[in-house]
Amino acid sequence: MSAALRHLLVVLNASTVPRFLWSEPDTVRHEVCRFTEYLKEVCGLAECTRYQRGRIIRDFLGHYFGRKDIELTRISNRDILRFVTRYLDGCRAGTAHVAGVTLRSYLRFRAMQYGDCIQELIAAVPGVAGWRLAALPETFSDTEIGRLLSSFDRNTACGLRDYAMIRCLADLGLRAAEVVQIQLDHINWREGTLRIQRTKSRREYVIPLPEPTGQAIADYIRLTRKVTTTSRAVFVRLYAPADVPIATGCVHRAVHAAYVRFGWTDRSGTHLLRHSVARRLLESGSSLKEIADVLHHQSIDTTAIYTKIDENSLKIVALPWPGSTS
Structure with a gap:
């Protein structure tokens, strides 16, 4: 059934909407699509990176707004900290770092595209300690x-x-x-x-x-x-x-x-x-x-x-x- 629906979306030229957004409210879907388009055209990020960051922002918007209009003025510094710390339960340091960078990037996107005065929210995104050369690369013989x-x-x-x-x-x-x-x-x-x-x-x-x-x-x-x-x-x-x-x-x-x-x-x-x-x-x-x-x-x-x-x-x-x- 899912394969047939994907083919139908191709015919209807609706395949530009990622699958992880199909069941989301219109407000969340449109906002995440605009953000991932910004990551593509302005930041020049690869498709897999845009997909990963789009999912994080989908979770953020769905948690705090759901089907309501997206108004970041209703978000507090405590909400930002709570989302990042709870969202990263069980994640490795590298994944946690990506989540923080993604949320900070989204807030800057809002400030640039919509003129939102959210400098305090951007500063409230916690940093995640991580050392790039700490791990030992695993290889095959x-x-x-x-x-x-x-x-x-x-x-x-x-x-x-x-x-x-x-x-x-x-x-x-x-x-x-x-x-x-x-x-x-x-x-x-x-x-x-x-x-x-x-x-x-x-x-x-x-x-x-x-x-x-x-x-x-x-x-x-x-x-x-x-x-x-x-x-x-x-x-x-x-x-x-x-x-x-x-x-x-x-x-x-x-x-x-x-x-x-x-x-x-x-x-x-x-x-x-x-x-x-x-x-x-x-x-x-x-x-x-x-x-x-x-x-x-x-x-x-x-x-x-x-x-x-x-x-x-x-x-x-x-x-x-x-x-x-x-």
């Missing part, structure tokens, strides 16, 4: 990557497509959003290169296309992708409407299903594969600048976290434990 890739049934259409997508993640270190945006015109088969557009930094990159990755994409296009498909996107739906490109959720589900097949219930997300690419580059002797170029990091500070998994280099610079022999 080469053996685990091999087992993961071999788990796909390439005798089926779904298996071929999912295998090609996972190879893009595991071989090239791409983000899920970058995988679904690959177009047929982006692949130069003669030169063996792939052009990546609309990345998180909104830049364009041309990267080498390894033979195993190119072979996986070619097999999917040749054996699975329907000839009648008019979309120029490489990865499209397998069932009607087949001309519609897949969303990032399809990539995440394919990766999660592969984890489950091995019983890796404590692991999730596509960034584990991206971290694994960085680990392989470090072990091969690549510099941080080279890794930053491969992962399309704008700042090398973002890449610095991977120095914590370079055990060979850390052993060279580590000081002896007090009282032990050097």
Whole structure:
């Protein structure tokens, strides 16, 4: 039933409203849509980021206003503090930080677009302590990557497509959003290169296309992708409407299903594969600048976290434990 309704919304050109807003009151739905449009046009945030922040603001508005008109003058500093502290129960520090940043961004949006005098509310949003380089990136070993890739049934259409997508993640270190945006015109088969557009930094990159990755994409296009498909996107739906490109959720589900097949219930997300690419580059002797170029990091500070998994280099610079022999 839900799939049929989604197709109907496409026909009615109503698909611009995210699914998490379908059952919300008109006031909340229109306000969140305006905010996410602001995040897109003014802030230049990626779709997945807009989706996450839209859900947070939906919860905030639904809790305090419901079906009533949105008037932030009725919100007190205590309400802001109460929402943030209660909303974040059970969350990690990174998620808590995002919720605070999102609420602060929304209040600034209201001040800019509507002229609301809410400087006190903006200042009342509590900050969440978090240290960006505190965590240790989790990675897969080469053996685990091999087992993961071999788990796909390439005798089926779904298996071929999912295998090609996972190879893009595991071989090239791409983000899920970058995988679904690959177009047929982006692949130069003669030169063996792939052009990546609309990345998180909104830049364009041309990267080498390894033979195993190119072979996986070619097999999917040749054996699975329907000839009648008019979309120029490489990865499209397998069932009607087949001309519609897949969303990032399809990539995440394919990766999660592969984890489950091995019983890796404590692991999730596509960034584990991206971290694994960085680990392989470090072990091969690549510099941080080279890794930053491969992962399309704008700042090398973002890449610095991977120095914590370079055990060979850390052993060279580590000081002896007090009282032990050097």
